Amino acid sequence: MTDYIVHASGAGHQVRLFAATTREMAETARQIHQTSPVATAALGRLLTAGAMMASMTSGEDNLLTLQIRGDGPIGGLTVTAKSDGSVKGYVGNPEVMLPPSSKGKLDVGGAVGRGVLTVYKDLGLKEPYTGQTQLVTGEIAEDLAYYFAISEQTNSSVGLGVLMEKNNTVKQAGGFILQLMPDTDEEVIVRLEENFRTLPSVTAMLEAGMSPEDMIRRIMDGMDVEFYETLPTAFSCDCSKYRMEKALVSLGRKELQEMIDEGKPVEMGCQFCGRHFTFPVEALQALLLSANRP
Numbered sequence: 001m002t003d004y005i006v007h008a009s010g011a012g013h014q015v016r017l018f019a020a021t022t023r024e025m026a027e028t029a030r031q032i033h034q035t036s037p038v039a040t041a042a043l044g045r046l047l048t049a050g051a052m053m054a055s056m057t058s059g060e061d062n063l064l065t066l067q068i069r070g071d072g073p074i075g076g077l078t079v080t081a082k083s084d085g086s087v088k089g090y091v092g093n094p095e096v097m098l099p100p101s102s103k104g105k106l107d108v109g110g111a112v113g114r115g116v117l118t119v120y121k122d123l124g125l126k127e128p129y130t131g132q133t134q135l136v137t138g139e140i141a142e143d144l145a146y147y148f149a150i151s152e153q154t155n156s157s158v159g160l161g162v163l164m165e166k167n168n169t170v171k172q173a174g175g176f177i178l179q180l181m182p183d184t185d186e187e188v189i190v191r192l193e194e195n196f197r198t199l200p201s202v203t204a205m206l207e208a209g210m211s212p213e214d215m216i217r218r219i220m221d222g223m224d225v226e227f228y229e230t231l232p233t234a235f236s237c238d239c240s241k242y243r244m245e246k247a248l249v250s251l252g253r254k255e256l257q258e259m260i261d262e263g264k265p266v267e268m269g270c271q272f273c274g275r276h277f278t279f280p281v282e283a284l285q286a287l288l289l290s291a292n293r294p
């Protein structure tokens, strides 16, 4: 089964729901960044959330970035997603290793530490939107629910999970986001609380063979659900030699001249996907010429 996100609404449109299965996405990220199990879990969770959140926006060129800056050994995470389902990301320290948490799980909260979550949304408007909240647990799902409540005034429930195989590849990954409309009936809220009390973890549901649609039906047990679009999602990076050239030019003429004077080719790597681009001195000279043009 390839990765996808499904959108739904329920309880007479009082609840918005998004759910995703993202095993391939998390495994691709693991292979690119050679992440340790706890870093794979942290990055897989944030990638899943980013993909779902970007898919909530409709414009084609919309860009959503989730950035976690914590004082834990993982050294922060960055994820950028587009509304078309493509998502990319990296962690500061991919090799981070920690003993399991008290519950015997991968200690994502311990790896992330205390700090802030920042959400940047570029919706093609003049000013990009920025929202920032404190991390609650560093486990990412709770931190996002808190962000939705504080920054977007939306009551939400977020579930994210990454399960590893014994050989440390990704076995299951996925998640859901549930959002209540401001005027949701009390009885709907009570029913949801009841359903959540017995809701298995995301990875347990995926392990049981449940699809994103099944997860939504389980969350909405006893209430009506309407499914909308299904969107394929994948780890993908849109970096290119051209973009790297633009980044080099943006350093300024002085910097470029210094690189040329060193007489060595310049190597630029993409943080998101690890691709490398080499610029020989002649290429740098051409860039300097183009930078000189008004």
Ligand code: ZN
Residues within 6 Å of the ligand: 237, 238, 239, 270, 271, 272, 273, 274, 275
């Ligand atoms: Zn890249």
